Amino acid sequence: MISFAKHTAHLISWIPEGHDEVMYLSTQAFMEAGKPIRGGVPICWPWFGSLENKPAHGFARINSWNTISENSFSLPEQLIQDEWGNKASLVFTVTEDGNKLKMELTTTNLDSSEFEFTQALHTYFKVSDINKVSIKGHDKQAYYDKVLDDNDIQKGTLIFNGETDRIYTTTASSLLIDPGLQREILITKKGSNSTVIWNPGPEKSVEMKDMPDDGYLTMCCVEAANTHLDPVTLQPGASHTIVQEITVSKF
Numbered sequence: 001m002i003s004f005a006k007h008t009a010h011l012i013s014w015i016p017e018g019h020d021e022v023m024y025l026s027t028q029a030f031m032e033a034g035k036p037i038r039g040g041v042p043i044c045w046p047w048f049g050s051l052e053n054k055p056a057h058g059f060a061r062i063n064s065w066n067t068i069s070e071n072s073f074s075l076p077e078q079l080i081q082d083e084w085g086n087k088a089s090l091v092f093t094v095t096e097d098g099n100k101l102k103m104e105l106t107t108t109n110l111d112s113s114e115f116e117f118t119q120a121l122h123t124y125f126k127v128s129d130i131n132k133v134s135i136k137g138h139d140k141q142a143y144y145d146k147v148l149d150d151n152d153i154q155k156g157t158l159i160f161n162g163e164t165d166r167i168y169t170t171t172a173s174s175l176l177i178d179p180g181l182q183r184e185i186l187i188t189k190k191g192s193n194s195t196v197i198w199n200p201g202p203e204k205s206v207e208m209k210d211m212p213d214d215g216y217l218t219m220c221c222v223e224a225a226n227t228h229l230d231p232v233t234l235q236p237g238a239s240h241t242i243v244q245e246i247t248v249s250k251f
């Protein structure tokens with residue numbers, strides 16, 4: 001079963017039949033218009049990260065969307081033009097199939113000149129204990145470490161040891177292994193050459209008003225993205241779709 005926050009395309013819960021909740025949603029999340037929701041799948045668009053005097057991660061995650069059908073939404077085109085200055089359409093569609101969830105975000109250039117954008121499906125996964133989970137799939141891949149402001153290469157399996165904020169340059173899948181919840185989550189994607197892996201760690205968790213002090217212990221983000229390292233350029237009339245597919249298995 002999938003649930004969305006009211007008037008938005010923000011998925012806040014996914015409970016596949018026979019499984020437990022897959023998404024993390026902070027017990028202190030702000031569930032009000034104009035504020036981002038700490039959990040589920042915020043849609044970062046048309047920029048990922050911060051821009052001076054603009055909302056962090058873009059305006060798509062803090063505005064109302066139109067409903068196309070039960071699991072499909074569009075961001076009003078007038079809002080896009082007013083907030084961004086470019087003519088574009090943005091459609092988000094979610095499909096559930098047993099233990100699989102597919103999320104697709106399509107941007108179409110309705111303008112007469114090309115534009116560039118960045119984005120992320122900023123998925124928050126619920127985990128048993130951040131100190132016990134691991135992520136496979138990124139061995140030997142290059143990443144930008146935002147915490148250290150440095151570039152590095154992943155060695156083996158990723159384990160969390162304090163604040164983690166990395167952009168892996170990759171099209172590969174990630175496998176989140178959670179011994180406490182006895183499940184594996186396979187995260188595959190298309191149309192994305194950046195995978196962002198984020199956990200705020202204890203200090204940042206205390207600083208965030210919309211997360212309990214120990215909130216970092218039970219969440220981790222694995223985000224299909226196009227960041228500043230792989231922005232998308234769209235010609236007039238062209239479309240781009242970023243897809244993130246999640247498969248949950250018990251062990």
Ligand SMILES: O=P(O)(O)OC[C@H]1O[C@H](O)[C@H](O)[C@@H](O)[C@@H]1O
Pocket residue numbers: 036056057146165166196197198221
């Ligand atoms: O607090 P937010 O604006 O929701 O951002 C939460 C996080 O999003 C991404 O994962 C970024 O890589 C992080 O640097 C950022 O802290």
